[in-house]
Amino acid sequence: MRLFSDHYVQALDAEERVWVDKVRTLCRDTLGPKAAEVAREDVFAWDNFRLLCHTGIVGTAFPLAYGGTEARMQLRVRLIEELGRVCSASASIITGTDLSTRAIVSGASDAMKRELLPGLCDGRLQAAFALTEPGAGSDVRRLSTTAQLEGETYLVTGRKKFITRANTADWLVVVARQAGTEARGTPALIALLVPTGAEGVHISEPVAKLSWYGVPICEIELSSVQVPTSWRLGAVGDGFELAQDALVRARIGHASMALGRAIGAIEIAATYCNDRSVFGERLGAKQGVQWMLADLATQIEASRALVFNAAAAYDRGAPDAAMMASMAKLHATDLCMRVVTDALQLAGGRGFLKNFPLERFFRDAKLNQIGEGSSEVHKTVIGRDLVRRAREAERHPCLHDGSTELY
Numbered sequence: 001m002r003l004f005s006d007h008y009v010q011a012l013d014a015e016e017r018v019w020v021d022k023v024r025t026l027c028r029d030t031l032g033p034k035a036a037e038v039a040r041e042d043v044f045a046w047d048n049f050r051l052l053c054h055t056g057i058v059g060t061a062f063p064l065a066y067g068g069t070e071a072r073m074q075l076r077v078r079l080i081e082e083l084g085r086v087c088s089a090s091a092s093i094i095t096g097t098d099l100s101t102r103a104i105v106s107g108a109s110d111a112m113k114r115e116l117l118p119g120l121c122d123g124r125l126q127a128a129f130a131l132t133e134p135g136a137g138s139d140v141r142r143l144s145t146t147a148q149l150e151g152e153t154y155l156v157t158g159r160k161k162f163i164t165r166a167n168t169a170d171w172l173v174v175v176a177r178q179a180g181t182e183a184r185g186t187p188a189l190i191a192l193l194v195p196t197g198a199e200g201v202h203i204s205e206p207v208a209k210l211s212w213y214g215v216p217i218c219e220i221e222l223s224s225v226q227v228p229t230s231w232r233l234g235a236v237g238d239g240f241e242l243a244q245d246a247l248v249r250a251r252i253g254h255a256s257m258a259l260g261r262a263i264g265a266i267e268i269a270a271t272y273c274n275d276r277s278v279f280g281e282r283l284g285a286k287q288g289v290q291w292m293l294a295d296l297a298t299q300i301e302a303s304r305a306l307v308f309n310a311a312a313a314y315d316r317g318a319p320d321a322a323m324m325a326s327m328a329k330l331h332a333t334d335l336c337m338r339v340v341t342d343a344l345q346l347a348g349g350r351g352f353l354k355n356f357p358l359e360r361f362f363r364d365a366k367l368n369q370i371g372e373g374s375s376e377v378h379k380t381v382i383g384r385d386l387v388r389r390a391r392e393a394e395r396h397p398c399l400h401d402g403s404t405e406l407y
């Protein structure tokens, strides 16, 4: 019996439920017990990566034709939630696969798909997604990395920042502006495949960070790197949409990872509240503690419903899937920060100790609110969309015709 309800798993078909069982077993026997050790040093978690490839969990993101299982997002959110419950690095290996390989799946030539996807699926190859720059994070349209077209070759120059797993990647998906397209208004963004071993690519040593140890980040310098046009993903001008598609999947993944961690934090805190006695009774017998846990657990279940709906919208190809993904990420990641803060508080001084898992959960929660679009950016996107759609949407029946200013 698990502390949190299993009804989303019951909504999966029998074959999909086998995948959930497989990941649960991995988490219980290997990834969970090893998570503290993985999080001790910020070096790539090779063993976890190989295990997640070998067991086909990385492959759930890839099409059948290239060795994957093309799982529905409704299944993948369950798998990522399970991984996030014990180990952020393992969950990030899965969400990072979406981020770095989705544009290849949707935009690469058939020849490049055949060359790269089977290896990316089984772990012989790795890719990293290089969008963010020192001058362009939330505001990606300010990208300054430039691809200058000369005949059939692009010369790519620029700097990328915060790129996860750049130091273990064989290929980069680089989003750049194509030089010479500014005259038409907004410069056309393109996505290009760049081998990390190409002349002119310099990848820094891993940059020290707060948490998410096991999946290092690096800076990248690109100096007139030659890239054949056949390695462009999609058409000229498709860079933004290809990045967005990858980001939507990764955002749903971030939300699931955050929920998994929130669930794990409540499980640990509730166990502590049962074990610990204060003022003559168990900590968990105090109404204040029960109300705190009840509030958090109820919010978690509400957020799971939102994430499930976002995953289902994505699977259906619904036009509002991106908006649902923004809402799911905003809600789940902000909630996770709150949950880990309160769970750590419930565990008192032990929560603050390195050898108690909540300290790691607390540090790990922060990145989900920043990566793949920060909470503020998602609020802006959701709010702007609501105001825009209010102009065209069906008018509320309690309003008179005409301008509301006439009331």
Ligand SMILES: Cc1cc2nc3c(=O)[nH]c(=O)nc-3n(C[C@H](O)[C@H](O)[C@H](O)COP(=O)(O)OP(=O)(O)OC[C@H]3O[C@@H](n4cnc5c(N)ncnc54)[C@H](O)[C@@H]3O)c2cc1C
Residues within 6 Å of the ligand: 128, 129, 130, 131, 132, 136, 137, 138, 139, 161, 162, 163, 164, 165, 209, 212, 217, 367, 370, 371, 372, 373, 374, 375, 376, 377, 380
């Ligand atoms: C560990 C880690 C891993 C990462 N991995 C990758 C990766 O693999 N590939 C990649 O391309 N990028 C990656 N990133 C970059 C990440 O996506 C960016 O950090 C993120 O998008 C925010 O951009 P920024 O850091 O430049 O913040 P800024 O854009 O400088 O924003 C600073 C703050 O301002 C807030 N803000 C922005 N706009 C508004 C607004 N309109 N209203 C109110 N507040 C606002 C933001 O929410 C943020 O809190 C990673 C980052 C980290 C820390």
